[in-house]
Amino acid sequence: MSFGPSPAGFGPPSPPSWTPPTETERALAEARARGDWAVYHAVLARVRLYYVMSREAYDAQPDRVHRTFVRDPRDGTERWELFTDGMLPAPRPDVVYSRASLRWIADAWNPRCPPAVVVNPGSPCELALPYGPPGTTDWSRAAEHIGTPSTSMRLRALHVGGALHGPVAHGLACGALLCVNNGSLWNAPAWHGHGYDGERRRLREWWGITTRAEWQHHLRNLLAAEASSSVWEFALSLRRTIARDFGGHVDTGYWRQAVATVIRANSEGTTVITEDGVTKTDPRPASETEARVEGVQRLIGRITRYEARMRADGILDENRYVTSVEAWDLGRASKMARWGLGARFCTLAETESALVRAGRAAALAHRSWPDFSAGYILGRCLHFDEEEFGPWYQDMVAAHRILMSEAGSPWLNIPFR
DSSP states (O other): OOOOSOSSEEOSOOOTTOOOSSHHHHHHHHHHHHTOHHHHHHHHHTSOEEEEEOHHHHHHOTTSOOBOOEEOTTTOOEEEEEBOGGGOOOOBTTBEEEEEOHHHHHHTOOTTSOSEEEESTTSTTOEEEEOOSTTSSHHHHHHHHHOSOOOOOOOBOOSSSSOOSSHHHHHHHTTHHHHHHHTOBTTOSSOOTTHHHHHHHHHHHHHOOOSHHHHHHHHHHHHTTOSSOHHHHHHHHHHHHHHHHHTSOOOHHHHHHHHHHHHHHHTTOOEEEETTEEEEOOOOOHHHHHHHHHHHHHHHHHHHHHHHHHHHTTSSOTTOOOOOSHHHHHHHHHHHHHHHHHTTSSOHHHHHHHHHHHHHHHHHHOSSHHHHHHHHHHHHHHHHTTTOOSHHHHHHHHHHHHHTTOTTOHHHHSOOO
16 A cells, blocks of 8 residues: 555544444545555545536537536645435435546546635535646556446445335335346435436436426326336236135146136127227237237246246245336336436436336235235346346345345335335
């Protein structure tokens, strides 16, 4: 370790009662207190940093970088302020942030840049670093050596400013599988995520969302558990009915036959009562009905094979099965509520309201956190995995194990119902 004077200056002394919001700020404060700048630089290089950007400029030219520098109130010099994720304030419509690596910040230098960057200004882990051409300072050499920050799977929480108990925390915990998978803070309703530009890009590329109205539409569908295939829930609900009527265990062959019986009966036409009177729908063609039977029976095969694998991997207990895949929509609703805030399609109050609704719906559709997790994993795999048991499956198994074992897990500290 290298010890020596501060690269550019100290921030305020660390008060004895200060609680670092996350492990990142704790590591920075401890390195700063020791004067261990090599460790301080390494911590910065391994995390994503945020800086204020112009929302108006980005909205007008989203393909360009829009940095905002500020004047130091003490001496009037210009500086570039950087923040770790635990130090970000609640999102505001008029102040937005972009996210970058320390290496990118070093490489973004040009002669018009200010002479210093300041990390977490006003906090006990504040530090000013000289800003010059890449590779000319200790911190830029450390950033170049470490390279891309790690996004390894881990459980992270806000110890200050995050929800840990109550309805909002319950709704946040419904999105914990994705948070653990991405190494993001599971309990931060005041979401910045990938930054304003990154969240806008995420919603545009993955969901086709570019407006508040489109975000509201997708959120409503997710909260109503109507965003995924209704056929999945039809098959699972029929098995639940059989299990309730016949004492628990459901033979797969009997389940397949029951599906065929129900589909064929429904294809014969049904009586519908409307304001105009009683009408009868026309029967479906036999070929269409048999194709539907065959498709749902194939789905049953996929479901049972995923369940067998989940039992082998400890996601499902022996002789247990997935009761519903509504968790797949509700877990994504928990995240959509936050993504919308990061993209400024909603307010913090709207995000928290949606989180509470997601948690309540999850408690109605599932029995426990393990039951919720199994439903989420199955829905994700039916949507993406194609029975490859690849990363779409394996990543969720790893996240499930973390959430079911680590002491700080919301699934071990927040009652499901």
